[in-house]
Each structure stands twice: as C-alpha cells, then as structure tokens.
Amino acid sequence: MMASIDIATIWAFIIAFAVFVYIVMDGFDLGLGILFPLFPAKADRDVIMNSVAPVWDGNETWLVLGGGGLMAAFPLAYAVLMPALYTPVIAMLIGLIFRGVAFEFRGRTLRKRNLWDIAFTGGSLLAALAQGIALGAMLQGVHVEGRHYAGGWWDWLTPFSILTGLAVAIGYALLGATWLIMKTEGELRDKAYRLSWVMLFAMLGAIGVVSIATPFLHVQYAQRWFTWPNVILTAPVPVAVAAVAVxxxxxxxxxxDYRPFFLSLALFALSYAGLGISMWPYIVPQSITIWQAASPENSQIFMLVGVAILVPLILSYTGWAYWVFRGKVRAGSGYH
Structure with missing residues (x-):
C-alpha cells in the first residue's frame, strides 16, 4: 500500500486528478441528458439546458488532459489499453459528439427540436454507459503478452462491465438531479428533489453491488481490501460512504439547495478513492505498473513543467466561469 514519491507517481496522480475532475464536471451534464425524458415540458427542458450552457463545453478539457497525459506519460499503458477498449471508447466519443451537436442545434430549430432532444438523451446515455463499461473492462483486467494486448475484440463485454456501466449512468443521473436542485426553482426543483431520492438509493445499491463483485475479479483485490494491515487504510472508505449517504x-x-450536489460529489470521490485503492500501483490492472509503463524520466519532467503552468490556468478560468454564472436559472432567460 505504501508508495515512494517519484516522477511516475506524480504523473499517475495528475492523470487521476484530471480524470476525476472530468467525471464530476461532465458527469452532471451527462446526467441531465439521461434525465431529460422525465421533463417533457419545453419550458423545463430549456431551463435545464440553460443551467449548463455556459460551462458544459469546457468540461471535456479534462478528458483531453487525462487521455493526452496517459499517452505521453505512460505510453505502454496507452498502447495496451486502447486496443482493449476501442469499442467503448469510440462509443463514448460518438455519444459526446451527438450530445454536443444536439445541445447546439436544439435551440436553433422548432420543427426538429424533438429529434435533437432524443439525440441529446441518447448521446448522454451512450457516453455514460461507455465510460462505465470501459472502467469495468479495465478493472477486470486485460490479456497482456509481453508488451502488447493479446485479447479479443469483445473481451470488454462482460456482466461486470455492464454492471459498472449502469452504475456510472445512475451516478451521473444523481449528479444531474442534485445539480437541478441547486440551479432551479419551483416545480422543476421539486421534481429534481423526488428524482434525487430515487437516484441516491439506486446509486447506493450500485456501489454496494460493484463493491461486492470487485474482490472476486482478482485475488489481489481481495487481499488489498481485507488483509492486515491494509484493512486499516481501506476500512474508513465504506464507513465514509455510509456517513456521506446519511x-x-x-x-x-x-x-x-446546495448541499445535495456537493455531497453527491463526495460520494463520487469516495468511490474513486476505492478504485484507486484496488488498482494501485497498476495502471493496467494485474499486468503493468505505473513504473513499467512510464516514459523516460526526462520526458516526464519536461511535461510536468507545462502541466504546472496550464493546470492552474485551467482551474482558474473554470472556477471563474462557474462563479460568473452562479445562482438560479429562471425560465425565459439564458442560452436558448
């Protein structure tokens, strides 16, 4: 469980941070797309879109940083994981494209607005499921021989990966519902409260099922969570999940209005921490560690200088955007 701090470890945490920020920032607007059919009124849908219009397209910045950082800092892991996850990754990108195009076009047409609403929901659901399936496929392990992926095209498709796909979609829906609580008012907010209750219990159930299933994937996962003295570090995670849920x-x-959204983010953070505990120090579970996959140290140091400059800038303008567009969104005002 212990890790020495070196340049490869620093880069592993940078990529993990970028992926987590993407999950929490893009997760709630994907969740809004998943919940979209439950709000059939045009006025409600316009308010939902307006609540994320100023910020949604900047969220993919973190996805680019995570994927680009993986390729540059851990090229071996990128070369192994991408062939193993081509299908869910391509599905995710298609979903994000449909979601983005629908977001822009639905506000510029009346005749085909319903079609773009369907594209928005379908793209959001596809992207969320694909992300969860990719996570499950990575957790269950990929077939590696030497330095190459040696599995088949459909190895990613298993009951466990489908389970994680549904769990991620449910979690995003919870984020979307609590975002609406924070950003809307009146009947729309009241309906978001009711949906949040449903999605919270569904997410807690999903967390429980995935947590129970994960140790059965590999004996190393079970040892990581349940053997002494590792249990001293792992036991607080489920306790914290229960406390945050309460x-x-x-x-x-x-x-x-505000606490449900941030507590939902805390649930995601704890689940993400649990994922890190299970995987560390492997970047390709049970096959390749971060040190085996790392690019030359000089390259990582050179890139680290750029990241040290760019990440604070990205955080600054992202935080400024959210601050400028804080507060409730009302019908009849905004983007659409």
Whole structure:
C-alpha cells in the first residue's frame, strides 16, 4: 500500500486528478441528458439546458488532459489499453459528439427540436454507459503478452462491465438531479428533489453491488481490501460512504439547495478513492505498473513543467466561469 514519491507517481496522480475532475464536471451534464425524458415540458427542458450552457463545453478539457497525459506519460499503458477498449471508447466519443451537436442545434430549430432532444438523451446515455463499461473492462483486467494486448475484440463485454456501466449512468443521473436542485426553482426543483431520492438509493445499491463483485475479479483485490494491515487504510472508505449517504439523505429531507450536489460529489470521490485503492500501483490492472509503463524520466519532467503552468490556468478560468454564472436559472432567460 505504501508508495515512494517519484516522477511516475506524480504523473499517475495528475492523470487521476484530471480524470476525476472530468467525471464530476461532465458527469452532471451527462446526467441531465439521461434525465431529460422525465421533463417533457419545453419550458423545463430549456431551463435545464440553460443551467449548463455556459460551462458544459469546457468540461471535456479534462478528458483531453487525462487521455493526452496517459499517452505521453505512460505510453505502454496507452498502447495496451486502447486496443482493449476501442469499442467503448469510440462509443463514448460518438455519444459526446451527438450530445454536443444536439445541445447546439436544439435551440436553433422548432420543427426538429424533438429529434435533437432524443439525440441529446441518447448521446448522454451512450457516453455514460461507455465510460462505465470501459472502467469495468479495465478493472477486470486485460490479456497482456509481453508488451502488447493479446485479447479479443469483445473481451470488454462482460456482466461486470455492464454492471459498472449502469452504475456510472445512475451516478451521473444523481449528479444531474442534485445539480437541478441547486440551479432551479419551483416545480422543476421539486421534481429534481423526488428524482434525487430515487437516484441516491439506486446509486447506493450500485456501489454496494460493484463493491461486492470487485474482490472476486482478482485475488489481489481481495487481499488489498481485507488483509492486515491494509484493512486499516481501506476500512474508513465504506464507513465514509455510509456517513456521506446519511448526510445526503438529511439534506434532501431538509430541502437544502446546495448541499445535495456537493455531497453527491463526495460520494463520487469516495468511490474513486476505492478504485484507486484496488488498482494501485497498476495502471493496467494485474499486468503493468505505473513504473513499467512510464516514459523516460526526462520526458516526464519536461511535461510536468507545462502541466504546472496550464493546470492552474485551467482551474482558474473554470472556477471563474462557474462563479460568473452562479445562482438560479429562471425560465425565459439564458442560452436558448
């Protein structure tokens, strides 16, 4: 469980940070797309779109940073994982394209707005499922021989990967519902409260099922979580999940506007921490460690200088955008 701090470790945490920021920032607008059919009124749909219009297209910045950083800092892992995950990755990109195009076009047409609404929902759901399936396929391990992927085209498709795909989609829907609580008012907000209750219990169930199934994938996962002294570090994670779930339930019962969204983010952070505990120090689970996959140290140091400059800039303008467009979104105003 212990790790020495070196340049490869630093880069592993940078990529993990970029992927996590993408998950939480793009997750809620993908969740809005998943929930879109449950809000049939045009006025409600316009408010939903307007709530994310100023920020949604900047969220993919972190996906680019995570994917580009993986290719540059850990090229062996990129070369192994991409062939193993071509299908879900391509499906994710197609979903993001449909979601993005629909987002722009639905506000510029009346005759075909329903068609673009379907594309928005379908693209969001496809992207969310594909991300979860890719995660599950990576967790269950890929067939590596030497320095190459040696599995088949459909190895990613298993009951476990489908389970993780559904879990991610449910989690994104919870983020979307709690985002609406924070950004809307009136009947739309009240409906978002009701949906949040449903999605929270569904997400807790998904977390429980995935957590139970994961140790059965590899004996190393079970050893990581349940052997001494590792259990000292791993036990607080499920306890923290239970505590955050209780706080989230109370915040929904008390009809608080802001706490449900941030507590939902905390659930994602704890789940992400659990994923890191299971995988560390492998970047391709049970096959390739971060040190085996790392590019030359000089290359990583050179890239680290650029990241040290760019990441604070990205965080600054992202934070400024969210600050400028803070507050409630009302019908009749905004992007569409």
């Amino acid at each position: 706080l989230l339930l109370r915040s929904l019962a008390d009809k608080q």
